[in-house]
Amino acid sequence: MMIEALIAVALIGALVTFVAPNRIAGKLAFGISLIPAALSLWMFAVFDGSGNALLDGDLAFESQMEWIQLGEYSISWLVGLDGISLPLVVLTTVLTSLAIMSSWTPIDERESQFYGLVLFIEANLIGVFAALDFFVWFIFWEAVLIPMYLLIGIWGGPRRKYAAIKFFVYTNVASLVMFGAFIALIFGLDVGSFALPEIADAMLDGGPDGFAGISGSALASIAFVALFLGFAVKVPVVPFHTWLPDAHVEAPTPASVLLAGVLLKMGTYALLRFNFTMFPEEVAAFAIPIAAIAAISVIYGAMLALAQTDLKRIVAYSSVSSMGYVILGLVAYTQFGVGGATFQMVSHGLISGLMFMAVGVIYNATHTRIVSDMSGMADKMPVAVGILIAGAFGYMGLPLMSGFAAEYFIFFGAFGSEVLEYAPVFTAIAMFGIVIVAGYLLFAMQRTLFGPYRLETDYEVSRAPLHDIAPMFVLLGLIIALGVAPELIFEMITDAVDPILELGGDA
């Protein structure tokens, strides 16, 4: 019942916070969010699952309850964690607590509603990573949209209405495509249940029969492509990435932190669970186009970042390239590739969260994010600037930081891929992204942080308060911890990844 407890605490906390008075809402929400954070860390410590959740693995904290019997189909409440989902659940709970603390300064209107929505998102995100019944999973998946739409739309920047609608329409249409394809697949499979492990079994045990005049193998291919498109928007990969910079730039800092830190991982997590676990044959068939999309996302995202003048946009576009690495790791279909991709999900969550927080702190003080307006911030805000630089180093993949480990695993895994033809070529192209990333980050840092101070503003630019800095230190600590000792989570990840690779890759 641990997972139910996590979700329930966040949901009830959301309700309580929503009706609490504005002046205590921030502290109250932070206090409440510490409960799931502490619980999930405890779950991490006592984790005893093994294998992959969809492939007859032993789940930790599993619980199952019959829910609805609909004709021949049964829907059940089925949740549990394996080595892939547990790190993401911990990432969610920890990042939520930190994001709440980092909102105390920038959020100064309708606080109770803001924090209520943040806790509501947390509950749904935990649900997405823990649910193992398609229906339960889809409900959580879609329910994330509503609070994020409101967070961007109400507390966002000047173009918030446009960004909120664009985010909502893009991701909702993608979900419909994915949903329709998956339902058609289940009709073709004849499983009688929406439980993902059973669906995965049926998929690997011969795949779907035909449905509505479409042959079984065609149905599987169509479902694979539709699922890929549905998740690709969420990730996002080029060319479905255009909602992301708008949403990021307009979103308030804490929403950006959750958006980049956790929401994008929903896409790659779902890709791993659905496309890369249930369709090994289609992965092999579509490996080259997917790898091409991954490489393009890396390079194009980095080039777009290079062209930006807004610090937050730079960080936002760099997410496109980082998530491109994840796709590359997945399609490599090796232990280091898929494991590294999962590791990168966690690592990017921490690093991008850190970067958005740091940019947010500087913005709070200067009220600008335009690179050319700023200069010499290092003198005014030494601690925040130090953290921003550390985050940038993490992004570039400096050794002893989690970004290095993640990218190393992915490239190592991708080079040796047997599923992907021309793997070294794709890997080499993607690796060139690192150079561009280092280029634009160093360039941006150099211009904003160093040199003489010349910002003309009515505000007094001064050091950030402790509650703005503290969450960033926690994140930095985690980034370094994972960089020094990747096996903290990498072992449990590979334990859950290996069964996937036995299907069609090479473990």
Add this chain to the structure above:
Amino acid sequence: MVAFELPQWTALAPALLLALTALVLFVFDSINPRSTNRPVVAGIATVGSLASLAVAVWFIVVGVGDPDRGGVIDVFGGQFVVDQMALFFMVVVSVVTALVAVASYDYMRDHAYQAEYYSLIVLAATGMATMSAANSLVTIFIALELASLPSYALVAILKNNRGSVEAGLKYFLIGALSSAIMVYGISLIYGATGHLQLEAIADNLDAAEEFGGILGLGILMLIGGFAFKTASVPFHFWAPEAYEGAPAPVSAFLSSASKAAGFVIAFRVFTEAFPLAETTAVIGVDWTLAFIILAVVTMTVGNFAAATQENVKRMLAYSSVGHAGYALIGLAGLGAGSELVLGAAMMHLLVYGFMNTGAFLFVALAEYWGVGRTFEDYNGLSVQAPIACVALAIFMFSLAGIPPFGGFWSKYFLFVGALEAGLFIVAAALVVNSALSLYYYSRLVKAVWIEEPVLERESLAQPTGLYAAIVVAAVMTVVLLPGFGPVVDVAIDAAATMLG
């Protein structure tokens, strides 16, 4: 079981309790004419409808009308039946009646005719509950008129408001016309088969062989009558006018309960009296074809019209036309003989009873505040009334069919039902229309939550009754998701009995 030791007619208790409530209100009004003692009249109406709800739920739970536990109860020589479907729709009607009665407490505050208003509501509800159980074309027609006549008066009850009176008149004229069409259709069916009781019609379809054309025409006219009551195309034109002009709680009542009651008759008549194969043999046309066309056209027309509205109440009115189209899938899918699709339509009407009533009650709240009628007028309401606006967001997203709300379930079941019945075009139309509907539903959410108010408002009052009704409807819209298991069982069982 207790229910079977009582006389058979007590099985109609949910409807009879509503009738009794109306009589109590009349008695109160005659002892104390022109009373404006709102707590008493609203209280009587609420308690009466809740009692009806409680009895109906109790009957369902103990298995009245369940074929496995005693079977369908025939009352008055088969003129009425009490089965799971009748009880299911009595639940829908009494739930909406209770919500509307509570909400009207504030909305009708300054109105001169308190007892009359509530007794009209409860009388109309009695008619709708009777419609759920009616099993003969005569009782169906009488129940339909019992529901309609008070509705005409209710729409026009704001005597000093031109819009309300005009809407009432339009509703009455179109209603009278459609009643005439329907009763003519009934007479043709009687002429062809010689019977009015539904099973008897089915048994005597062979005899109608030589009158196939007359029977077909009669069925078509009957469909016209249902289309009017359920606000389906092409008899939907009254709906936006009537819903807009009527007091908002009455709009809620008509668009939820009255529509559900219209559907229950359609479900019963077309499953009991006109079994598909036999009827097709006689009239030469598969009648589900009419419903397939009606479903697609109704949902498309309703949604496109809703998307172009500037007035919130009209938008909801047209969207309720769209939802009639979704529920029509239940009839369109009967060709495949699947109980799933009929059950799904019943579930949709139940969920709709909460989410649509709630949405109209929010409009009632806005009218109570006097904020205006267009989307712009609603801008920024969430600052002053966050709780009601959360409820509104729940209703809107649920109407659009987005998880985690009840509307997602029922639309999903309709989708699967349509697929199982092989109606791919209908299923596709459902998905496309749902996606389109998100545009105008989210527009209202955007108005209250995201837009800045056009003009400064004073702080808004929080009328207890309206708030209570809205919050209850919102909570039920959410709770229906985890609690859907029993609802599915009841609805599918009921549908199976009908098709059995």
